[in-house]
Amino acid sequence: MSDVFSYESFLGERRREVLERVARAAARAGRDASEVEAIAVSKTVGPEEVLLAKRAGWSAFGENRPQELVRKLEALSGEPDMAGARFDMIGNLQKNKINQVIGRAALIHSVSSAHLAEAISSRCVARGIVADVLLEVNVSGEATKSGLSPDEARTGAEGIAALPGIRVLGLMTMAPARDADAARRTFSGLRELAAELRGRTGLALPTLSCGMSDDFEVAVEEGSTLIRLGRCVFDQGYALSR
Template sequence: MDEIERGAYRAQLRSRREEILQRIDEAARASGRQGSEVGLLAVSKTVGPLELRLAWEAGFRAFAENRPQELSRKLEAARDLAGVRFDMIGNLQTNKVNQVIGKVELVHSVSSERLADAIARRSLARQITTRVLLEVNVSGEASKSGFAPEELEGGIEGMLDLEGIEICGLMTMAPKGMPDEARRCFFGLRELRDGLRARTGLGLDVLSCGMSDDFQIAVEEGSNLVRLGRTIFDPNYVPKQG
C-alpha cells in the first residue's frame, strides 16, 4: 500500500468511525442513554498490522482479536501506539490461556466453568486479575458456544469465588440476517443479566453484543460494548441502516 492508498484508506476509516459513532448515539438515545456510554471495539482479526495502525491514526483506540497468535502479532505492531487496548473475543482453549492473560483488557469468551477455572488459576499464579465476560448462547444455535441461559442461572455460583478473575458481564452473538431474532437475543441477554445481578450481587456492568449488521439493535436493547469488523475495515461493506 503506497502513501496515496494509505491516505485514502485512513480517510475512509475516519469517515466510517464518524458514521458508526453517530449511529451508536442515535440507538443509545432511543434507549434513554448517551452514545458515550457505549464502547466501540474494532475487530482487527481480518486485517494486518498496517491497517490496524491506520485505524489508530483514524481515531480507533480499542481493538479485538480472536486468536492468541494473531493477538501477539498485533500487540507487537501496536506497542508504540498511545492509548491502545486489546480484547480477546474468540474461543479460547485452556492450553492457550497463558498467551492471553495479562495482555488484554477483557476476555469476552468464557464459555464454560472449566475455562473460567483455568483462567483464574493461571492468573492467580501470576498474581494478576483477569477481567472476563461469560459467553451466553441466548439464541440456542448449535453452532454457537457458550453457556445456555438456564445453565448459567444454575451454575454461576460455582464461579463467584474464583480468585484471579473478575466477572464483569455477559457476551452473546445473535443469529445472522434475522433482525427480529437478534433483538430477542439481545433483550434476552439483558434480562438474564438483570436476574443474575439481583441474585448474586455482581454488577455485571458490561453487555458485549452487536456486530456490523446488528449493532444498532444491540445498543437499543442495552449493549454497552459493540464489536465491529467489516463495517470498519472493509471498503466494500455497505452499512445496514436501522
C-alpha cells in the same frame, strides 16, 4: 502514500458514521451514547491497518485468535501512536492458549464454560495477576454457538465470580445471522438475564458485549454497552444498512 492516506481517511469517516448511528440508536432507547463503547475487530487486518485505525480515532481492538493477539501486540509495541490502545480477546479460547492471552488482553469476552473459567483462574493465580472476563452465554440456543446456556449462567455465575484471579464484569452473546427479529430477542434476552443475575448474585455486571456490524444498532437499542465491529470498520466495500 496516497493509498495509505485514503484508507486512513475512510477509517475516520466510517468511524464518525458508526458513532452517529450508535448515538441515534441510543436516543431511540432513551439511553446516552456514552454508555456504549465500540471496539474495532481487527482479526482480518494486519498491524499496519490497526495503526491507521488508531490514528483515525479507534482506541480498542478485538482479536479472535491468541496467536494474532500476540503478533499484533509485538508488531505494534514500538509505535508511539498506539499509546492508550487496548486489545480484547473476543474469540473462542482453548485452555492450551490461555497463557498467551492473560496479561495481554484487557478483557476476555469468551468465557464459555465453568471449566474454562477455572483454568483461567488457576493460571492467573500462578502468575499473580487478575483477568477481567465476560461470561459468554448462548442466549439464542443455536447448536452452532458456544457458551453457557442461560440456566447454566443462572446456576454457575456466582461460583465463577468467586474464583480467584478473575473478575467477572458482565455477559457476552452472539445473535443469529441475518435475522433482525431473532437478534433483537437475543439481545433483550441477554439484558434480562444480566438483570436477573444482578438480583441473584449481587454482581454489578456492568458490561453487555453484543452487536456486530450487521446488527449493532439493534443491540444498542436493547442495552448493549460494548459492540464488536469488524467489517463495517475495516472493509471499504461494506455498506452500512438502515
